[in-house]
Amino acid sequence: MFYREAGQFKATYAADQAVFPIRQDRIGLALILVAAYVAVPLLGGDFLLSSVMIPFLILSLAAIALNILTGYAGLVSLGTAGFMGAGAYAAYKLSTLFPQVNILVWIVVSGFASCAIGVLFGLPSLRIKGFYLTVATLASQFFLQWCFVRVSWLYNYNPSGAIEVPARALFGLAITGPSASPVTRYLIVLTIVVAMTWFASNLVHGRIGRSWMAIRDMDIAAQLIGIRLYPAKLLAFAVSSFYAGVAGAMMVFLWLGAAEPDAFNINLSFLLLFMVIIGGLGSLTGSFFGAALIHILPIAVRQAPASVGLTIGGATxxxxxxxxxxxxxxxxxxxxxxxxxxxxxxxxxxLRTWPFPY
Amino acid sequence: MNPLYQIFVDPFVQMAGAPDLFAQTIWEGFVGGMLYALIALGYVLIFKASGVFNFAQGIMMVFAALTLVGLHEMGVHAYIALLLTLGVMYLLAVGVERAVLRPLVNQPDIILFMATFGLTYLLIGAGELVFGGNPKTMIAKELGLPSGGIDFNILGGLVSLQRIDIAAAVIASILVAGLAAFFQYTRVGRALRAVADDHQAALSVGISLNEIWVVVWFAAGVVALATGVMWGARSNVSFALQIVALKALPVLILGGFTSVPGAIVGGLVVGIGEKLGEFYWGPLLGGGIESWLAYVIALAFLLFRPHGLFGEKIIERI
Known part of the structure; x- marks a missing residue:
């Protein structure tokens, strides 16, 4: 009764093709954004912000990256963590080589480094299909992880082998490093994630997204209707690894503060694939749901015994x-x-048909 | 020194200069490859019969080995523990078929693939809950497996073979031969091949898919147990062994997902290639290239044969 498009007339094609054609959807989205920007920072404590919300948003972005590749273009990848690592190390190198440029610029630019690597590993995707491609993407995962350990140039010859985030500020406000407050980091992460989700949403609803979905559903048929497979698949790899790279850079710079090569191991790739599948293949909203479930569920399980007064060992x-x-x-x-x-x-x-069953 | 010389000439000079070391490396690669082939075999069995890419094969291996050692620690005789472990693997097969495969029948491959991921997590958690997360020593001696090494004075040097590796190679060959005979000559084996060929045609001639799946998962469980014992005897039994199972994936794409001979040949190619690469070319790149070399070898093969060496060519229709 309350969620119904009756009475909302579209006078132009543009209005009819809008991503959210129903007014209630737009209001709902606005409410969520207001809650995310105002209510969460005001009401949430440091724990909520830095160990629940920031990781959730970053993982959502990474899940969107994988969803573009797997859910929209149908190319199942197990190399996402490697691409995230590529973004993180690129951001680290760039920010230490050129400290005068703002860190946020480097976080976004590092996506392009990851993008180039993603395209490189996407090259075999025309000949290799299905599970064969999935296993082939593992090559990128292991190769990149090996690079993070062995190529000491990447971590500035740091003897510990880890990268540590330099402290940087924007308008005099610390945004990375130990002195940055969770609220600041949260707001920056939120802004980047919202902007990139908005961009992804436009991308997948447009011509490019449709060609990806056609390839996913049947690549030969897509080729017959004039979609050029190779550029489209490579573009999917490029966009996906760009998103993964930015997510990885944010993960190190705005969430963890420091990272060892092991942070980008294969388990992260698996978890991201879980998020995408559980959230819903080919759905940006689903990426957020999946990230929420996979990230918040273990936290909840860990908190649950204590909250009902049971004491169970940490290992158990x-x-x-x-x-x-x-x-x-x-x-x-x-x-x-x-x-x-x-x-x-x-x-x-x-809801639309309520109170009638159909 | 000239890098081209280092890559293309120097390793071969080293090989020719020390044939005993070369033979030793080949042997180690051969044994490693044999075990990769066994893990890959577990994947192939399930993929052929149900079209499921069973990610849980690696953890099944660890789980089987852990169950065996855990039972023995509780005071059960080694051989009885072995039988009981087989029983556990059978129950696991039935459980998987009932709880995972049957409700998900006719879903896209990726969904089933993810379900085996869920199974992996479940088995990791359950295994650690029951047996603890500490590495255990495989009860190789109690199972009557030989230990120690034999040294051969050949090729102007010493080549030493571990007895356990020889046993592994023998057991792996017996297992593969046994499975091949089982597939070729028994009634159930014929039904399995029918299912692998065409699910619907198999159903229509009265083969029960559910039973076949149990049999296949059990066969994969037996292979997992054998592999777990062998790997466990070489290092020890811990969840880190699961990583070894990931190494079987390049074997799989090299040989083709649907081919048993492919799994064996692929395993040997990857095992030997990896050891040679690590030993002769690894130092040029700073070592540790074992972790990805197998994938790159497999990827190179895939570019020329997209369905693996022996995989069935997929005919695509609109």
Whole structure:
């Protein structure tokens, strides 16, 4: 009754093609943005901001990166963490080589470094398909991770082998390094994530996104209707690794503060793939849902025994987290193989027709 | 020195200069490759019969080995523990079929692939809960596996072979031969091949898919157990072994997802190539290239044969 497009007339084609054609959607989105920009920083404590919200947003962006490649273009990749690492190390190198340029510029520019590497590893994608490609992307993961350990130029010959974020400021306000407050970092992450999500949304709803989806659904048919497979697939790799690179740079600079090569290991790639599948393949909203579930679920599991007064050893909780995460993944796949985003869609449809069943 | 010389000439000069070292490296690569081939075999079995890329094969290996050692620690005799572990792997196969495969039948491949990821997490957590996260020593001696080494005085030097490696090679060959015979000559094996060929046609001639899946997952479990014992005897049993299973993936793309001989040949190519590369070319790049060399070898092969060496060519239709 409240969620219905009746009475909203479109007078132009542009209005009809809008990403959010229903007014209630636009209001809902505005409310979420207001909550994210105003309510969360005002009400949330440092713990909520720095260990829940910032990682959640960064992982969402990384999940969007993978979703562009896997959900839209149908190229399943297990190398996302490697590309994130490429972005992080590029940002680190650039910011230490040219400290006078603002760090935020480097965070975004580092995406291009990751983008170039992504295109390089995307080159075999025309000949290799399906699971073969998935395994081939593992090559990039392991190769990049090896580079982060062995090529000491990347971490400025630091004896510990880790990269540490230099302290930088914007308008006199510390944004990276130990003195940056969680609120500042949160707002910066939020702004970048919102802007890039908006861009991705326009991308996937336009001509490029449609050609990706055509390739995903059947590449030969897509080729027959005049989509050039190779440029389109490479573009998907490029955009996806750009997003992954920015997410990786943010992960080190605005979340962790320092990173060892192991931060970008294969498990992160797997977790991102979980997020995309559980959230919903081919859905940007789904990426956020997936990131929320995969990141917040273990935190909740860890907090749960303490909150009901049980004392369980830390190791046991860690193992239980694994068991519960694994079981949840299977259950979610069985209940809704199309991901949480589909649940949202079903809910919307139900609301539309409510109080009638159909 | 000229880098081209270092890459293309120097390693071969070294090989020819010290044939005993070369033979030793080849042997180590051969044994490693044999074990990669065994892991890859587990993947191939399941992929052929159900089209599922079973990511959990690696953790199944660790889980089987852990169960075996854990049971033995509880005071069960080694051989009885082995039988009990087989029982556990059978229960696991039934459980997976009931709880994961049956509800997800007819879903896209990627969904099933993800479900095996979930299974991996579940097994890691369950394994650590029950047996603890500490590395354990494989009960090689109790199982009657030989230990120690034999030294050969050949090629003007000493080549030493570990007895356990020889045993591994023998057991792996027996296992592969046994599986091949099972596929070729038994009723169930024939049904398995039918399912691998065409699910619907197999169903229509009265083969029960559910039973076949249990059999296949159990066969993969047996292979996992054998691999787990062998790898466990070489290092020790811990969750780090799972990483070894990832090494089997390039083997898989090299040989093709659907080919048993491919898994074996691919395993040997990757095992030997990796050891030679690490030993002779690794120092040029600062070492440690073992972690990705296998993938690059596989990738190079894929560029020329996109379905692996022995994989079936996929015919695409609109």
């Amino acid at each position: 909780v860690e193992h239980l987290t694994y068991v519960i995460t694994g079981a949840m993944i299977i259950v979610f796949l069985i209940v809704e193989p199309h991901g949480l985003a589909r649940l949202l869609q079903i809910g919307k449809q139900k």
